[in-house]
Amino acid sequence: MTGDPLLRISGLTKHFNVRLGAFGERKATVHALDGLDFDIHEGETLSLVGESGCGKSTAGNTILRLHSVTAGSVIYKGIDLARLDEAAMRPLRSELQVVFQDPYSTLNPRMTIGEEIVAPMLHHGRATRKDVLEKVAALLADVGLPARFASRYPHELSGGQRQRVVIARALACGPRFVVCDEAISALDVSIQAQIINLLQDLQENTASPTCSSPMILPWCGTSRRGWR
Numbered sequence: 001m002t003g004d005p006l007l008r009i010s011g012l013t014k015h016f017n018v019r020l021g022a023f024g025e026r027k028a029t030v031h032a033l034d035g036l037d038f039d040i041h042e043g044e045t046l047s048l049v050g051e052s053g054c055g056k057s058t059a060g061n062t063i064l065r066l067h068s069v070t071a072g073s074v075i076y077k078g079i080d081l082a083r084l085d086e087a088a089m090r091p092l093r094s095e096l097q098v099v100f101q102d103p104y105s106t107l108n109p110r111m112t113i114g115e116e117i118v119a120p121m122l123h124h125g126r127a128t129r130k131d132v133l134e135k136v137a138a139l140l141a142d143v144g145l146p147a148r149f150a151s152r153y154p155h156e157l158s159g160g161q162r163q164r165v166v167i168a169r170a171l172a173c174g175p176r177f178v179v180c181d182e183a184i185s186a187l188d189v190s191i192q193a194q195i196i197n198l199l200q201d202l203q204e205n206t207a208s209p210t211c212s213s214p215m216i217l218p219w220c221g222t223s224r225r226g227w228r
């Protein structure tokens with residue numbers, strides 16, 4: 001790959017301080033991630049593969065700054081995300097999205113599908129009250145759902161349909177990068193294939209990048225490689 005990477009991860013390390021013992025009387029440190037390095041370019045998909053507990057989710061969450069960073073750097077657009085505080089991260093949040101494993105727990109049961117998708121767009125000023133309905137319909141169409149689903153609640157959808165909604169919500173603000181943390185593992189095998197195909201189609205047809213654990217997909221291009 002030529003050109004600057006979209007994301008350059010160097011020496012990324014995350015340790016958690018925990019308490020052990022029946023009463024939490026002993027302190028210990030969990031080395032969840034130690035010295036992760038990789039570059040990812042626009043259009044690339046990077047998969048993180050490894051045994052349970054090896055730090056895949058921690059890698060995704062730390063890159064997105066859902067966790068603080070113990071050491072190392074996450075260079076995105078020339079900025080080290082590891083050094084930013086929450087206020088400085090806020091304007092970048094719409095560009096860095098995540099799709100988690102269980103779509104049911106990430107959707108608010110009291111919000112309609114339309115409200116779920118609209119919320120990040122209004123929050124980040126990506127839609128006005130005037131064009132919001134049109135944008136929701138377009139996003140639902142992108143993930144293969146009819147516009148009438150906008151008025152439904154999460155419990156009225158199948159698992160695969162819910163995950164499509166979560167993907168539509170992640171795409172609502174035009175992300176450059178999406179972390180998919182085992183985005184298909186809670187779904188039936190046949191639905192898993194549909195969601196993977198959907199992610200690949202969206203990646204090829206939209207102008208942004210993606211990352212995931214165990215898959216990292218930058219969101220606009222073609223090449224793919226594995227990482228262990």
Ligand SMILES: Nc1ncnc2c1ncn2[C@@H]1O[C@H](COP(=O)(O)OP(=O)(O)OP(=O)(O)O)[C@@H](O)[C@H]1O
Pocket residue numbers: 016017018030031032050051052053054055056057058059
């Ligand atoms: N918030 C936390 N506090 C303390 N330890 C944590 C925390 N989050 C994760 N860990 C520990 O960090 C290590 C890596 O966890 P992580 O969830 O990243 O693994 P994983 O590779 O995604 O596993 P799996 O494939 O089972 O989801 C594990 O030992 C886990 O117990």
